[in-house]
Amino acid sequence: MADCLKAKPAAEEAKKMTPQQQKMGTCNTEATGKGLKGDERKTFMSNCLKAEPAATDKKDLTPQQKKMADCSTEAAGKELKGEDRKTFMATCLKKAA
Template identity: 60%
Template sequence: MKSIPALLALLAGLTLAGGAQAANDQQNKMATCNKEASAKSLKGDERKKFMSECLKKDSATSSAKPTKQQDKMGYCNKEASAKALKGDDRKKFMSDCLKK
């Protein structure tokens, strides 16, 4: 019977830790988007629009590059699609992107 309260305490701790990680991820994303907006010298409505779009982006498309090959492929594919690359240009881009 003592194991049930211990298990509940463990689950509660894991839930809180997951929430803290999500908060840190969001803070990091906000900081990254803010740096990009500042680098582009965006102001007013342009900055608001950029920040909104940047914060909505999937974390896989953020400036941090994924390390696993499948994640890398997904990241590079999204980038190539966003740039509307086709044919040889897309192949070259994908090759260069996957080498990073």
């Protein structure tokens, strides 16, 4: 039951993210996906955050695509891999918006 109470503020917090915070989440997810660490990760993050937004910015995504990106960012933050990531993503995507 305590987990249910924690989930709502996290969802509300995600809605309040600035474009820069969203970009940081996306860059972080990419860096984690590439397995970057140390100086290599720092360099990648710096370049990624300086880069202009891609043509398909989050503003252009459908609500489902935005939700998938948010769930993916959260999974990356939790460093989930394999079956744990699949299970988390399935649960996250089923949650009501």
